[in-house]
Amino acid sequence: LQSQLHKLISRLSKKSDLHELDKLILKLADQFPGDSGIFAPLLFNHLKLKKGEAFYIGANEPHAYIQGDILECMACSDNVVRAGLTPKLKDVETLVKMLTYECCVPKISCGKQVDSNKTLYVPPVEDFAIEIVEVPAGSRYVLNDVRSPSVLLTLGGSGSLQQGSIQSLPVSFGESAFMSANTTATIIANENGPNLKIVRALSNVHLQN
Numbered sequence: 001l002q003s004q005l006h007k008l009i010s011r012l013s014k015k016s017d018l019h020e021l022d023k024l025i026l027k028l029a030d031q032f033p034g035d036s037g038i039f040a041p042l043l044f045n046h047l048k049l050k051k052g053e054a055f056y057i058g059a060n061e062p063h064a065y066i067q068g069d070i071l072e073c074m075a076c077s078d079n080v081v082r083a084g085l086t087p088k089l090k091d092v093e094t095l096v097k098m099l100t101y102e103c104c105v106p107k108i109s110c111g112k113q114v115d116s117n118k119t120l121y122v123p124p125v126e127d128f129a130i131e132i133v134e135v136p137a138g139s140r141y142v143l144n145d146v147r148s149p150s151v152l153l154t155l156g157g158s159g160s161l162q163q164g165s166i167q168s169l170p171v172s173f174g175e176s177a178f179m180s181a182n183t184t185a186t187i188i189a190n191e192n193g194p195n196l197k198i199v200r201a202l203s204n205v206h207l208q209n
Helices: 002-011 020-031 036-042 092-098
Strands: 118-121 131-133 140-143 149-158 159-161 166-171 176-179 185-189 196-202
Touching: 002 020, 002 036, 020 036, 092 149, 131 140, 131 149, 185 196
Parallel strands: none
Antiparallel strands: 118 131, 131 196, 140 185, 149 176, 149 196, 159 166, 159 185
């Protein structure tokens, strides 16, 4: 394996006209020298997502994030099995037993525009769904009630979350909040500064709607 890896890196290093895949392999070789995961781009789909784009990965499907910022929502899991590109333990025996070995091209989604403020992302499973809500500075938006508890994460801007006269919680980048099922909340964006952007993760109550 190491011999073939050395030959691959040596050959690519001598190329004058590198393709995107070549550049990725060399980048991984520089970051994780000698790791078998450097071969992964030859087997995996290499995707470049734009802002607002998303795709669904099923259980027991290997994946890796190369660079940039991405929001990941996943079902409850009791394990993470590493396949490569890591100094941590790689449990090869468990890995080969759990993989689906299915070949496909992921479907890129831009979500469904529910209204002028909210975009909904609905995967084909019951475990979770995602809502991205953006409220202009100085404005407010009411999050509707759903049959699921929700976790809210602030992606940008600042403001507050208000539930009637009971509670008002200030929020800003990186802060999270819990929202009970069958309750509403008002997102209030501060007047000064950028738009308030919040993501809500919840059980996929939208799947059959």
